[in-house]
Amino acid sequence: MKQAGNNGKKMKEVQFANSEFLPEIVKLLDEGHSVTLKLRGFSMRPFLEDGRDKAVLTKPSHPKVGDPVLAEVSPKHFVLHRIISIQGNNVVLRGDGNLAVERCRIEDIKGAVLGFYRKGRNVLDRTDGKKWKVYSWIWMRLFPIRRYLLAMYRRMV
Numbered sequence: 001m002k003q004a005g006n007n008g009k010k011m012k013e014v015q016f017a018n019s020e021f022l023p024e025i026v027k028l029l030d031e032g033h034s035v036t037l038k039l040r041g042f043s044m045r046p047f048l049e050d051g052r053d054k055a056v057l058t059k060p061s062h063p064k065v066g067d068p069v070l071a072e073v074s075p076k077h078f079v080l081h082r083i084i085s086i087q088g089n090n091v092v093l094r095g096d097g098n099l100a101v102e103r104c105r106i107e108d109i110k111g112a113v114l115g116f117y118r119k120g121r122n123v124l125d126r127t128d129g130k131k132w133k134v135y136s137w138i139w140m141r142l143f144p145i146r147r148y149l150l151a152m153y154r155r156m157v
Contacts, residue, residue, distance in 0.1 A: 018040065018076075018077075018078055019076035019077070019078075022070070022072075022076075022078045022110075023076065025037065025057070025070075025111070026070075026072075026110045026111070029057060029058065029059045029110060029111050030059060032059060034056055034057065034058045034114065035056070035057045035058075035111075036054050036055070036056050036057075036117070037054060037055050037056075037057060038051065038053075038054050039051070039052075039053045039054060039055055039080065041080075042097055043079065043080070043081060043095025043096070043097050043098050044068075044080065044081070044095050044096045044097055045095075045096065045097030045150065045153065046096070046097065046149075046150065046153045047096060047118070047135065047139075048096070048116060048118065052118075052119065052120070053116055053117060053118045053119070054116065054117040055068075055070075055080060055113050055115075055116050056113065056114040056115050056116070056117070056124060057070055057111035057112065057113055057114070058111065058112050058114050059111070059112070060109045060110070060111060060112040061112065063083055063086070063091070063106070063109050063112060064083065064086070065083050065084065065085060065086060066082060066083060066136050066140065067082065067083050067112065067113070067127070068080060068081065068082050068083075068113040068127060069081070069082075069083060069093070069109045069110075069111060069112055069113065070109070070110050070111030070112075070113070071091070071093055071102075071104045071108050071109045071110060072104065072108045072110055073093070073102045073103065073104045073108065078110070079093060079095065079102055080095075080113070081093035081094055081095045081096075081098070081102065082094060082095070082096060082136070082140075083109075084101060086106065089105050089106050089107075090103065090105065090106075091103065091104050091105065091106055091108070091109065096139060097150060099146065099147055099150075113127050114126060114127060114128075115127050115129070115132070
């Protein structure tokens with residue numbers, strides 16, 4: 001249990017399987033709410049880490065190449081990856097820490113990422129900010145050597 005705030009109340013952290021939890025998050029997004037979600041998994045390494053970082057999600061409006069999104073790539077199987085290409089209704093996604101791609105349809109994009117809370121900070125790194133855009137531009141162009149960069153990173157952590 002964790003101590004919550006200054007009011008002395010105890011807060012219990014509960015974990016659910018993504019297949020149960022994320023459809024409920026999608027409902028909230030569809031209703032127009034924004035949701036802050038603790039990240040699980042390693043597909044967005046090296047800049048986003050499992051259990052450490054959080055994403056602020058909103059309902060997607062006009063997803064474009066380079067955007068990080070929450071997508072349902074198969075029934076009840078969700079990923080938070082970057083859009084690599086859009087051709088008509090077909091979307092290709094890849095996690096920053098992945099070499100393989102995943103595919104979905106444009107209507108399977110369930111959430112758009114407004115920004116990330118990284119490394120325990122309370123300041124949002126917005127995806128429309130200069131820092132994120134520069135990082136994205138560089139990282140997407142490093143794909144041909146990403147395998148080696150990720151291998152070195154994994155040895156360091």
